[in-house]
Amino acid sequence: MKTPGRLYGVGVGPGDPELLTLKALRLLQAAPVIAYQSATNRDSIARKIVASYLTGNQIEVPFHLPRALEPEKAESIYDKEVAPIAEHLADGRDVVVLCEGDPFFYGSFMYVFTRLSDKYETEVVPGISSLMACPVALGVPFTYYNDILTVLPAPLPAEVLTTQLLATNAAAIIKLGRHFTKVRDILHQLGLASQARYIERATTTQQRIIPLDEVEPAEVPYFSMIVIPTKIRL
Numbered sequence: 001m002k003t004p005g006r007l008y009g010v011g012v013g014p015g016d017p018e019l020l021t022l023k024a025l026r027l028l029q030a031a032p033v034i035a036y037q038s039a040t041n042r043d044s045i046a047r048k049i050v051a052s053y054l055t056g057n058q059i060e061v062p063f064h065l066p067r068a069l070e071p072e073k074a075e076s077i078y079d080k081e082v083a084p085i086a087e088h089l090a091d092g093r094d095v096v097v098l099c100e101g102d103p104f105f106y107g108s109f110m111y112v113f114t115r116l117s118d119k120y121e122t123e124v125v126p127g128i129s130s131l132m133a134c135p136v137a138l139g140v141p142f143t144y145y146n147d148i149l150t151v152l153p154a155p156l157p158a159e160v161l162t163t164q165l166l167a168t169n170a171a172a173i174i175k176l177g178r179h180f181t182k183v184r185d186i187l188h189q190l191g192l193a194s195q196a197r198y199i200e201r202a203t204t205t206q207q208r209i210i211p212l213d214e215v216e217p218a219e220v221p222y223f224s225m226i227v228i229p230t231k232i233r234l
């Protein structure tokens with residue numbers, strides 16, 4: 001019987017190809033198979049980040065795990081999408097799954113992990129997350145001493161966002177996209193708008209930092225974040 005391949009979930013950082021760990025680089029160049037999430041007709045962001053490091057003779061396996069599906073439907077679609085990765089592993093080939101940012105911080109790799117990690121040896125390599133990269137790109141110290149930091153996905157209901165923002169010292173609001181206006185209104189209501197900073201596509205060549213009230217809601221991409229740092233302490 002063949003020895004199965006190893007599965008690697010490798011964080012490739014937030015966008016700048018230099019923000020990759022040495023371990024990620026070594027593993028992704030050594031693997032015969034590279035897999036990445038790629039929505040239909042759209043380039044994979046994770047692949048784009050590492051494009052200049054790929055050897056040119058690796059097998060590439062794009063997969064698509066669409067969001068916002070009924071749970072039962074998602075399960076069978078995800079099973080089907082992950083199957084080609086399992087086939088390579090069963091045939092003895094190591095597979096590196098590229099993950100934007102960090103694999104376990106809201107990463108789609110988790111759906112691969114939950115399906116395959118009990119069947120194949122698996123290693124997860126942490127990456128620099130957008131949670132770390134955005135405050136640094138904005139130049140705002142994020143948390144001090146015993147401050148509480150809360151990560152809030154923007155699709156949550158307004159009441160939940162409001163309650164959580166009132167209960168924290170610092171926050172990162174992710175997955176903005178079409179939820180931007182709702183979030184901005186809440187920040188104004190809570191008196192947090194002047195403290196909040198908006199950034200999109202942090203660390204990439206397309207990075208933009210825009211004052212909150214000048215952001216055009218219709219143009220807010222998925223890869224954007226609002227950072228609310230704690231009050232500066234001297």
Ligand SMILES: C[S@@+](CC[C@H](N)C(=O)[O-])C[C@H]1O[C@@H](n2cnc3c(N)ncnc32)[C@H](O)[C@@H]1O
Nearest residue numbers: 101102105106129130174175201202222223224
């Ligand atoms: C599904 S989560 C994945 C997070 C990723 N695993 C990480 O560690 O950064 C996607 C959200 O992360 C944030 N994000 C990821 N990369 C970003 C970037 N380069 N600039 C701004 N926000 C980013 C956005 O809020 C986006 O909606």
